[in-house]
Amino acid sequence: MTFNHSYEKNRISFREIYFPLSKRKKENFIKRVKSIVTEYKKKIQDKTDIDLGNIEVKSYRYFTTDALEELERRMIISGKIDESKLPFLLKYIGKPFLEFLRICREDWVDLTVIGSQGRIYVPFGFSAKTNMYWEQFGKNIHLEQKVVHELSHILWNKIRESEDSPEDLQCEKIWNEGFATYCDSKYFKDLYPPGYELMNGKRPAVYENGRKKVDSVIRERGDSALFEIPNRWTEFEKSLPALVN
Ligand SMILES: [Zn+2]
Numbered sequence: 001m002t003f004n005h006s007y008e009k010n011r012i013s014f015r016e017i018y019f020p021l022s023k024r025k026k027e028n029f030i031k032r033v034k035s036i037v038t039e040y041k042k043k044i045q046d047k048t049d050i051d052l053g054n055i056e057v058k059s060y061r062y063f064t065t066d067a068l069e070e071l072e073r074r075m076i077i078s079g080k081i082d083e084s085k086l087p088f089l090l091k092y093i094g095k096p097f098l099e100f101l102r103i104c105r106e107d108w109v110d111l112t113v114i115g116s117q118g119r120i121y122v123p124f125g126f127s128a129k130t131n132m133y134w135e136q137f138g139k140n141i142h143l144e145q146k147v148v149h150e151l152s153h154i155l156w157n158k159i160r161e162s163e164d165s166p167e168d169l170q171c172e173k174i175w176n177e178g179f180a181t182y183c184d185s186k187y188f189k190d191l192y193p194p195g196y197e198l199m200n201g202k203r204p205a206v207y208e209n210g211r212k213k214v215d216s217v218i219r220e221r222g223d224s225a226l227f228e229i230p231n232r233w234t235e236f237e238k239s240l241p242a243l244v245n
Contacts, residue, residue, distance in 0.1 A: 011136055012025060012129060012132050012133050012136070013133075014133060016129060016133075017126065017129045017130055017133055018126075020124075021124050021129060026059060026124055029122065029124075029132065030057055030058065030059065030122050032143075033057050033111070033120070033122050033143065033147065034057045036143055036144055036147045037055055037057055037120060037147055037151070040144065040147050040148050040151055040188075040191060041055060041151060043188075043191040044148070044151055044152075044155065044188060044191070047188070047191065048155065048227075050155060050158050050159065051158070052118070052151060052154050052155060052158060053118050053154075053158070054118060055118045055119070055120065055151075055154065056117075056118065056119045056120070057119075057120045057121075057122065058119065058120075058121060058122070059121065059122055059124065060102070060106050060109065060112065060121040060122060060123035060124065060125075061102075061106075062121065063102055063112065063114075063121045064095065064098045064099045064101075064102045065095075066114055066117065066119060066121075067098065067114060068094055068095060068098060070114055070116060070117055071094075074165055077163060077164070078164060078165060105125075106123045106124070106125035107125035107126040107127060108125065108126070108127050109123045109125065109127070109128075110123065110127070110128070110146055111123070111146045111147065111149075111150050112150070113150040113153045113154060115153040115154050115156060115157040115176075116157045118154055118157075120147075120150050140197055142197075142198070142199050144192055144193075144196065145184050145185070145192070145196075145198060145199055146184075148183065148184040148188050148191065148192075149180045149181065149183070149184040150180075152179060152180040152183035152184060152188070153176060153179075153180050155183070156176055156179055156180065156230045157230075159227055159230040159231065160230040160231060161231055162231075166234070168234075171233075171234075171237060172233065173206065174206055174209055174210040174213065175210055175213060175214070175229060175233040175236075175237070176210070176230075177206050177207045177210040177211075178207070178209070178210020178211045178212070178213050178214040179210070179214055179226070179229055179230065181203065181207045181208075181210060181211045181214075182211055182214040182215065182218070182226070183226075185198055185199075185211075187223075187226060213236070213237070213240060214226070214229065216240060217229060217236050217240075
């Protein structure tokens, strides 16, 4: 399989799981994610005929800064907050707090995306480095499937017509995760190399619940309804049979 040699020269030792990884190793890993992104972006565009736009891949340490920038943009667009108060709120309250959360979370997160910005973030925390470590001994860390998952979030944003934040953010998150999970495990399954093993086992509740919702929409309306979900999920939510909720 194609991913078997690139990490050879980039071995990470057991010690490095607990200590910061060298800049070179981080850069090499980001490069590897980038090449997977390029490959699968093309495959997804060919299959869907939807242009995913320019996609950046960067270290998760930039997540806070970028997420705040995005939040600021959305708040200004929606007029939810007085523009003159933004810099103060963000600099002195929002940023240190979110930076603290980012550091705590980085140990446990996987690839993360800000779909509307087309940016994918690569974490180098405890859990990510443990994966990198075990990959040397043959563990499949499912980078391809994770990349397809994040690209599917970007796809969701490309299909979505409105720029406004939905009223029920939590519900949108469930549908969005369900969509990406359905895409990475079913709809884009044919894009992986032959014999590619998908992640098995249960994923966190938000993914599973979302996937059940998406499954039931597809069962009822067929495959073509998949791409209607980003614009019509509120409507679908109301018509779902009670057992999915
Ligand atoms: Zn996701």
